[in-house]
Amino acid sequence: MDPLSTPARLRDRATWLLGQTANQGHRLIGERMHAAGVTSRSYFSLLAALAESGPTSQADLGRRIGLDRSDVTAAVTDLEHRGCLERTPDPVDRRRNLVRITEEGQAFLAELDAEVAGAQEALLAPLSPAERDQLVEMLTRVVEHHTGLRLSDTTER
């Protein structure tokens, strides 16, 4: 009837719903990041990886967050100019650049982290806390199944 309704073949597909939901999440995070002065979503991933694992080579950094080495280079260069991290040659292996987060970068990460947390809240607003946990658990299982990664916290029990 409604000439503007979404085709049933789309709206019943989990893949389409996942794409729509992921788009909303991207949009919410993008808006908040942009307000914080960041154009790329990967900056948060980079800073988070750095904060959690100390000085790292750019290649490891990219492998960890699923970013191409070339894209890591560009992002690290920009973040370096902002004073969020330092890039120094590794004295042990002179092929590598040791990237370490600065205090300024940690403060910026905290700011972005708050924005990201707010985006979660906004995205999952129509779901109860129990449902959100359920959703995260199911998605974790699906991602683990297809990537072979272990995302579950096996260490914190």
Next chain:
Amino acid sequence: MDPLSTPARLRDRATWLLGQTANQGHRLIGERMHAAGVTSRSYFSLLAALAESGPTSQADLGRRIGLDRSDVTAAVTDLEHRGCLERTPDPVDRRRNLVRITEEGQAFLAELDAEVAGAQEALLAPLSPAERDQLVEMLTRVVEHHTGLRLSDTTER
């Protein structure tokens, strides 16, 4: 510990999990579409919308599946060359092109539909049927909340 593990700040976020899952679905569908001779994912959406609602203008078509008018033009042109649809000027409103699906297009849609269905199965393999229903229901609620659309089948009770 593991130097290649995903940062906790990412793997615990619903937005990141949704993005990862959507990417997997995206990849599965892309592979199957490519095998069927289609490079763009929007072709399925277009054919589905046409099959479900009869002859439509390109603008309505785009609004329905969330595609820009310019991109609709390119896709319709290609699908027309493949013989999947016909594009004729609307005698009532001569600004519009009436797009209608051909029998060949319906057969192609059926083929793509089978591929898409297979991708669902592959993506949600680690979930039980009840969990899949739950996931779809929750995602539907989230998408409805953010888009204002009514995706639920209110007509089929």
Next chain:
DNA sequence: ACGTTTTCGTTGGCGAGACCAATGTTGGTC
């Protein structure tokens, strides 16, 4: 009846993201 506004299809282009290739440098291996 007529000027204004809106809609339509089309073309062209922009920017972000993901990906790939080549290059020069350095480490490791045999």
Next chain:
DNA sequence: GACCAACATTGGTCTCGCCAACGAAAACGT
């Protein structure tokens, strides 16, 4: 010492989503 692998960097391609502008045509307001 020769050969291969990994690193960071540059530069390129391709897809998507989006926007701008255009001419044609319909709808609207007075």
